[in-house]
Amino acid sequence: MASVTLANINKWYGHTVHAVRDVSLTIEDGEFFGLLGPSGSGKTSVLRMLAGLESATSGSILFDGVPVEDKSPQERNIAMVFEQNALYPHMTARQNISYPLKIRGLSKANIDAKVAEVAGMLNIAHLIDRRASQMSGGQQQRVAIARALVRDPNLLCLDEPIAHLDTLLRARLRGELKRLQRSLGTTSVIVTHDPIEAMTMTDRLAVMRDGILQQVGTADEIHSRPVNAFVAQFFGLHSINLMSIEGVVELPRLMGRFGGETTHLPTALRPNVSSDAKLLLGCRPSGLDVRRAGEAKPSADMLQVRGKVYVSEQLGDSLLVTVQIGPDTVQALIPNDRKFGIDEPVDVLADEAALYVFDPKTQGTVRFAPRTISPGLGNPPAVYA
Numbered sequence: 001m002a003s004v005t006l007a008n009i010n011k012w013y014g015h016t017v018h019a020v021r022d023v024s025l026t027i028e029d030g031e032f033f034g035l036l037g038p039s040g041s042g043k044t045s046v047l048r049m050l051a052g053l054e055s056a057t058s059g060s061i062l063f064d065g066v067p068v069e070d071k072s073p074q075e076r077n078i079a080m081v082f083e084q085n086a087l088y089p090h091m092t093a094r095q096n097i098s099y100p101l102k103i104r105g106l107s108k109a110n111i112d113a114k115v116a117e118v119a120g121m122l123n124i125a126h127l128i129d130r131r132a133s134q135m136s137g138g139q140q141q142r143v144a145i146a147r148a149l150v151r152d153p154n155l156l157c158l159d160e161p162i163a164h165l166d167t168l169l170r171a172r173l174r175g176e177l178k179r180l181q182r183s184l185g186t187t188s189v190i191v192t193h194d195p196i197e198a199m200t201m202t203d204r205l206a207v208m209r210d211g212i213l214q215q216v217g218t219a220d221e222i223h224s225r226p227v228n229a230f231v232a233q234f235f236g237l238h239s240i241n242l243m244s245i246e247g248v249v250e251l252p253r254l255m256g257r258f259g260g261e262t263t264h265l266p267t268a269l270r271p272n273v274s275s276d277a278k279l280l281l282g283c284r285p286s287g288l289d290v291r292r293a294g295e296a297k298p299s300a301d302m303l304q305v306r307g308k309v310y311v312s313e314q315l316g317d318s319l320l321v322t323v324q325i326g327p328d329t330v331q332a333l334i335p336n337d338r339k340f341g342i343d344e345p346v347d348v349l350a351d352e353a354a355l356y357v358f359d360p361k362t363q364g365t366v367r368f369a370p371r372t373i374s375p376g377l378g379n380p381p382a383v384y385a
C-alpha cells in the first residue's frame with residue numbers, strides 16, 4: 001500500500017495530442033480513488049502513467065514520496081484489472097490466481113493459503129478448479145480481481161473493470177469491490193465514465209475534461225458543489241438542466257426568456273444577472289416540478305416557464321418528464337402519482353433554493369444551490385403562491 005502523488009503531469013502523444021494537461025493530485029494511502037470523465041478526457045492515460053505502462057512527458061509521480069518515473073510496473077508493485085480480463089483461458093481459476101505468486105517463487109503452502117483467502121473473499125472458492133474458459137464474464141472478472149489482489153500490490157489500478165457486465169451483475173460487483181477494498185485497505189484507482197460507479201464505489205474522485213482536472217472531492221462534495229456547469233452536468237444520477245436565460249428585466253418582477261418563452265425568475269437572482277442581461281441557471285431534475293398549465297401562479301421565489309410535455313417515463317416510484325420549451329428541453333423527476341399526455345401544456349417550476357447560477361461566459365459556478373437534493377431522494381417540496 002502506498003500514497004500516490006502526481007505533480008504537474010503532462011502527456012503528449014506525438015506533437016499533436018496533449019492528452020493530459022498539468023494534472024496534480026494526491027491519492028491517500030488506502031484510499032479508493034476514481035478518475036471520471038467522458039471518452040477522451042485523459043483518464044486512462046493518467047492511470048497508465050501511474051501504473052508505469054506509459055511515461056509522462058513532464059512532471060513527476062511519487063509513491064510514498066519517492067519518485068517512481070524510472071520504475072517498471074513490477075518495481076512499483078502495481079496490479080491492474082482491465083475491462084477485458086487477461087486470464088489464461090486453458091488454466092483453472094487456481095492456476096490463474098497463483099501465477100503471479102509462482103513467478104515470485106513463493107512456497108506451495110504459502111501460495112495455497114493466499115489463493116484460498118482471496119478466493120473466499122471474492123466468492124469464487126467453488127469455482128477454483130474450473131477453467132477460465134468455462135466461466136461466465138462476471139466469474140472471470142472476479143478471478144481477474146483475485147489474481148490482482150493476491151500479491152498485495154502497492155496500488156490496484158482498475159480500468160473500467162465491470163463496464164461490460166450486465167446491469168445487475170455490475171451493481172453486485174460494485175458493492176463487492178467496495179467491501180473488498182475496504183477490508184484489504186489497498187490503495188486503488190478506478191477509471192470510469194459512469195458517474196454512478198464513481199459515486200458509489202470511491203472515497204474521493206477526480207473529474208476530467210479534455211485532459212484537464214476539473215474537480216477533486218468526495219461524491220457528495222462534487223454533487224452539491226460542482227465547480228462549473230460541465231461538472232454539474234456530467235456528475236449525477238440524471239444530468240443537471242442548464243437553462244440559458246436571455247433579456248432579463250425587472251418589471252417589477254424579474255423576468256427573462258428561456259427557449260423563447262417568457263420565464264418568471266426568483267427575485268433573489270437579481271444580483272446574478274450579467275451586464276448583457278443573461279443568467280445561466282442549473283437545476284437538477286429532482287429540483288424541478290411540473291404542473292398542468294395555469295395550475296400554479298408565478299411567485300417571487302420561483303422560476304416558472306410554460307412548455308409542453310415531450311415525453312414522460314415511469315422510473316419505478318418516480319416519473320421523469322421531459323418538457324419542450326421552444327428549441328430547449330428540461331427534465332423533471334417528480335412523484336409518479338401524476339400523469340401527463342404527450343404535448344400537454346405544462347408549467348415547469350423550480351424553487352429558488354434548488355437553482356445553481358453559472359457565469360454565462362466562463363460557465364464557472366457563481367452560486368451553489370442553497371438546498372441541494374441528493375441523487376435518488378426525489379422531488380423537494382415546492383411552494384406555490
Ligand SMILES: Nc1ncnc2c1ncn2[C@@H]1O[C@H](COP(=O)(O)OP(=O)(O)OP(=O)(O)O)[C@@H](O)[C@H]1O
Pocket residue numbers: 013017019037038039040041042043044045046193
Ligand atoms: N497511444 C496513443 N496515441 C495517440 N493518441 C492517444 C493514444 N492514447 C490516447 N490517445 C488520445 O489521448 C486522448 C486521451 O485518451 P485517454 O484514453 O487517456 O482518454 P479516456 O478518458 O481514458 O478515454 P476512454 O474512456 O475513451 O478510454 C484522446 O484524445 C486519445 O485519442
